[in-house]
Amino acid sequence: MLPYWPRLSHAAVQSHLFAAGFHRTGAAGAQRSSLFDSEPWSCPGGASDTAGATFGFVITNTSSDGKLLAEVSVEGGSPDATYSIWVNQDPGDCPTQPMVSLTTNRNGNGNAHAVEPRLPGATHFWVSAREEPFSPGKQILRGVAVPLN
Numbered sequence: 001m002l003p004y005w006p007r008l009s010h011a012a013v014q015s016h017l018f019a020a021g022f023h024r025t026g027a028a029g030a031q032r033s034s035l036f037d038s039e040p041w042s043c044p045g046g047a048s049d050t051a052g053a054t055f056g057f058v059i060t061n062t063s064s065d066g067k068l069l070a071e072v073s074v075e076g077g078s079p080d081a082t083y084s085i086w087v088n089q090d091p092g093d094c095p096t097q098p099m100v101s102l103t104t105n106r107n108g109n110g111n112a113h114a115v116e117p118r119l120p121g122a123t124h125f126w127v128s129a130r131e132e133p134f135s136p137g138k139q140i141l142r143g144v145a146v147p148l149n
Helices: 012-021
Strands: 030-037 054-062 066-075 082-090 096-105 111-117 124-132 139-142
Touching: 012 139, 030 124, 054 124, 054 139, 066 082, 066 096, 082 111, 096 111, 096 124
Parallel strands: none
Antiparallel strands: 030 054, 030 139, 054 066, 066 111, 082 096, 082 124, 124 139
């Protein structure tokens, strides 16, 4: 897990992502999805309720050695909270198990980096960030599924 980042410029985030192995592997390249406080979801689509505010973003990509990479940035989440990060692959690994955790600061901002093997045949990918310990009323942030080559 990466340490907390202060609010970074777009260029700084791109520089970090390149250093972390986010390279274009095909026409689609890295994909970005906003995080929504969305209880409903589906394996092929990710977050179903995207009408409200956003709480950060996720950038997903694949590496040349067959790994799925996800950079998660929670912005304006619950202060001083821990979120479990779930990286979903469809078809094949949805629902899944948590991969890493993310801890927010007093402003509700935090970052995490997850890496897992990409499943053969999986074409759509999305991330959930669930506030732990989970109970009714706690946040479940979800991205919309994105295609990757």
